[in-house]
Structure formats: structure tokens, C-alpha cells
């Protein structure tokens with residue numbers, strides 16, 4: 001006998017359910033088991049934990065130098081003189097408090113983790129060189145941090161330089177929503193010289209101040225959970241992962257699930273490569289004893305026993321394979337209306353790319369004006385030049401679409417977009433893009449013509465043929481090139497000309513098409529300015545049935 005509130009064991013449940021014509025799947029109870037474990041098992045009080053910080057900025061603005069200077073403030077270090085770092089994260093104990101630094105290379109890694117649901121960073125330090133000011137990667141880092149909702153502390157670095165212009169940096173950043181506090185804004189600024197060791201203590205103080213405002217807390221008594229920062233197959237130690245403990249305490253001997261793998265903590269090393277027995281919240285450790293190499297961003301959860309660990313990891317592996325095969329759940333303009341109806345989106349986020357700055361400003365303004373009560377159009381990031389891998393990762397992590405004007409992603413970037421199911425749309429004029437967004441918002445997006453890109457060729461040589469013009473000696477690298485197809489001439493990922501393929505030859509013969517792997521000569525109608533290194537993108541327009 002059991003009352004309605006009492007649970008029964010799995011065997012009984014299976015027999016009972018069978019009487020009613022249902023099958024019971026045991027795995028689900030274990031997934032739920034983990035959840036319950038994590039919800040219920042909260043032992044004691046939540047205590048403050050130290051902040052996890054990521055340093056970002058444009059190349060050469062001084063990220064590494066600032067991190068080095070910070071490490072020198074480590075009071076635990078003393079005589080040894082500088083820490084030899086073994087893993088991608090480390091913990092500094094300064095007079096101002098403890099800080100954990102996640103040393104992943106750049107904002108792409110940061111966002112890749114986030115696209116896996118892993119937000120480990122509490123605070124971003126944005127390093128901007130005072131002599132150089134805001135540059136491309138500064139802007140990208142800001143967009144990535146803002147999209148993640150992580151507060152930014154600005155370190156205006158290299159103030160020792162003669163041509164340092166701190167006010168200019170502040171002005172440029174104020175335009176990007178990072179007004180300094182002394183200008184009435186709410187962004188913390190710190191003036192540093194990593195080289196002369198100026199302002200480093202102040203920076204550490206600001207980190208603590210920001211951390212206090214964030215009220216970062218964790219319960220060190222519970223079983224540990226954390227995230228993988230990096231992982232690899234080590235020759236002697238087998239699969240190892242740097243895990244940042246986010247809650248609870250991790251101990252040697254704990255059974256755990258990590259991504260699709262499981263294991264038992266055989267040994268733990270801190271970032272100095274020293275063996276430790278336990279690691280509390282905000283502490284990075286290298287864990288040994290995993291059944292395989294997990295991915296950066298994977299969740300790490302301690303469970304009660306080995307059987308549970310194994311069973312959950314197997315279910316996860318199966319699920320991962322299934323989702324790889326199907327399910328595209330990301331946002332796309334095609335599905336915008338459906339998703340709006342289902343209440344899934346209130347905000348259409350876009351990442352913008354264009355060949356010229358003017359288009360960006362005009363589009364961003366017009367797009368934001370399209371916002372209605374139901375849906376807001378928000379530009380997450382904009383930049384000139386071609387669509388990058390970092391754009392795709394940002395769009396993937398933030399569920400955004402990418403809109404490009406006269407720019408094309410490279411083959412590699414396109415593949416990443418496909419893998420991440422990011423909707424990348426290319427336009428040549430603003431109002432076409434605006435039209436599509438408008439139509440998508442009311443569920444009327446029904447292109448009557450769809451452009452199919454059929455192939456890509458790389459220009460290896462050019463020849464001048466009298467009366468004909470320039471012929472491009474090309475290698476077809478993707479798909480096929482057809483005579484009379486439309487063609488775009490791309491230079492460094494930017495469209496410089498759009499026209500038609502006028503002539504297509506293999507050796508001396510005119511041919512209708514040339515497929516990937518072969519070489520050919522291509523003449524572009526009314527265009528002679530082809531250069532070695534250009535890419536030719538061939539496309540055809542196909543009629544698409546109206547869908548509603």
C-alpha cells in the first residue's frame with residue numbers, strides 16, 4: 001500500500017504503469033535525481049565567494065602585462081617570485097581580497113563557453129591602451145560582455161606613455177555606454193601602467209568593490225558543481241579538465257558527471273601544479289579521473305555514486321547525438337513569427353556587419369525604430385568588414401541573427417554558422433533587410449525568389465585578353481561555377497562587385513559548368529578589376545513557393 005504522496009520503487013512503478021499501458025524510463029528519474037540533489041542538499045549558509053574575472057581587450061593593449069602585475073600582488077607567493085601557471089585559470093590572494101582569473105584567450109572563448117550555457121565570469125576587465133584608444137577588438141569585447149550582462153571595469157593602461165590620452169579613451173567608451181563615474185556614468189575606471197606598476201592595487205580594490213555589489217555567494221558545504229574551463233588528453237594522466245568550482249566543495253574521491261562523461265576524482269592539482277585534497281567555490285582545479293575529454297563549458301556535477309554518474313553520462317551522450325542529428329532551436333527570421341506567437345521571443349537580437357560604417361548607423365537606427373510593443377529589435381554588435389567566427393559565437397550564445405551588407409562569411413565561418421544553427425542573411429540594400437524583418441515580425445516573410453549560392457572560386461592568376469578584358473584563372477573550391485550564373489567578387493570577404501559570369505572556360509574550351517577541385521578561366525561581365533586572391537561567389541535565383 002502507498003498513499004498518493006508516497007513514492008514507490010522503480011520495479012513497482014514499472015509493473016503498475018504497465019497495467020495502465022505505459023512504459024517507465026528509469027533514466028529520467030536519475031536526471032531529476034541530480035536536480036533534486038542539488039536543490040535539496042543545500043547544507044548550510046551561503047557565504048561570500050571570491051569573484052571570477054576575465055581580462056579582455058585589443059591585441060597589445062596590455063592584458064598579459066596587467067595579469068603579470070596582478071600576480072605580483074599575490075601575498076601567498078612571497079619568495080618564489082612569480083607563479084608558474086599550469087592551467088587556464090588561477091587564484092590570486094591579494095591584500096584586497098581573493099580573485100580568480102580565467103585566462104581564456106579573448107572574447108571568442110568567453111562567448112563559446114556562454115553558448116554552452118556556461119557563464120563563469122562575474123566581472124570583465126577591459127584593458128584599453130591610452131595611446132591607442134578604442135579599437136576593433138575593444139568594441140567586440142564590449143559587445144560580448146554586454147550581451148552576457150557581465151559588468152565591465154575599464155583599465156586605461158599605458159598611462160606612462162607620452163602620447164597617452166586618457167580623456168579620449170573615456171570619450172570613446174562613453175559613446176559605447178561605458179560612461180565613467182566621474183562623468184555621471186556607472187562604469188568603474190582605473191588608470192594603470194602595467195609596465196611601471198601604477199594603479200594595479202587600485203584595480204584590485206575596484207574588483208572587490210564590484211564583487212561586493214554583485215553579492216557573490218556560495219554554499220561550501222554542499223556537493224560541488226562547476227564548469228570546465230579547458231580540457232585535454234594528458235600523456236601520463238589521461239583526460240584532465242580544469243574545473244572552476246562554482247558552488248560546494250570538491251574533494252578527492254568524489255563521483256561526478258561532466259558533460260557526456262563521468263568519473264571519480266583520482267587526484268586534484270591547483271594552478272601551481274600542487275596536489276590538493278579539496279577545492280571550494282571560485283577555486284580552479286585540474287581534475288584527473290574522467291572517462292573522456294569533456295568540452296570547455298561543460299557542467300561538472302558531483303553525484304552520490306558511481307552508478308548514477310555512469311547512467312546520467314550515458315543518457316547525456318545519447319541526447320547529444322540526437323540533438324546533433326536534428327533539432328534546430330535557434331532563432332531565425334523565418335521562424336520569428338511562430339516563436340513570437342509562442343511567446344518565446346520579445347526581442348529580435350541582431351549582429352550587424354557592413355562594408356561601410358554609414359550603412360551600420362543607418363540600419364541600426366531604422367531597425368531599432370521598427371520595434372513594436374510585442375517585439376524589440378536590438379543590435380548586439382556592429383562592425384565593418386567581413387562576418388567573423390566571433391560574430392557567429394556571439395549570435396549563437398545570445399540567440400541572435402546576423403545581417404550583413406555587402407559582406408560574406410568565409411567558408412570556415414559559414415560552416416561554423418551551420419554548426420551553431422545561426423541565421424546569417426546577406427543584403428545589398430538596407431530597405432530589403434528592413435522589409436524582411438518587418439515581414440518576419442508579422443509572419444509574412446515569404447520570399448518569392450531565393451538566392452542559392454552554388455559555388456566559390458579562388459582567383460589564382462589574372463590574364464588580360466585583348467577585346468575581352470580580364471580573365472581570372474581560378475580554382476573552384478566549393479560547389480560549382482556555372483556560365484550565366486550571378487557572381488559576386490569578394491575581396492577579403494567584402495563584396496566589391498556584383499554581376500554575371502560572362503565566360504567560363506577549361507583550357508581552350510567553353511564549358512557550362514566547372515565543379516569543385518578543378519581549375520577554370522572566368523570572365524565577369526563588365527568588370528576587369530579582378531585581382532589575385534579575390535573570391536568569386538556564384539549564385540542562382542530560384543523561385544520559392546509562398547509559405548504562410
Ligand SMILES: Nc1nc2c(ncn2[C@@H]2O[C@H](COP(=O)(O)OP(=O)(O)OP(=O)(O)O)[C@@H](O)[C@H]2O)c(=O)[nH]1
Pocket residue numbers: 057058059060061062063064065066157158159160161192193194195196
Ligand atoms: N609603456 C607601456 N607599455 C606597456 C604597458 N603595458 C604593456 N605594455 C607593453 O605593450 C606590449 C603588449 O603588452 P601585452 O601585455 O603583451 O599585451 P596583450 O594585450 O596581452 O597582447 P596580446 O596577448 O598579444 O593580445 C608589450 O610590449 C608590453 O611591454 C604599459 O603600461 N606601459
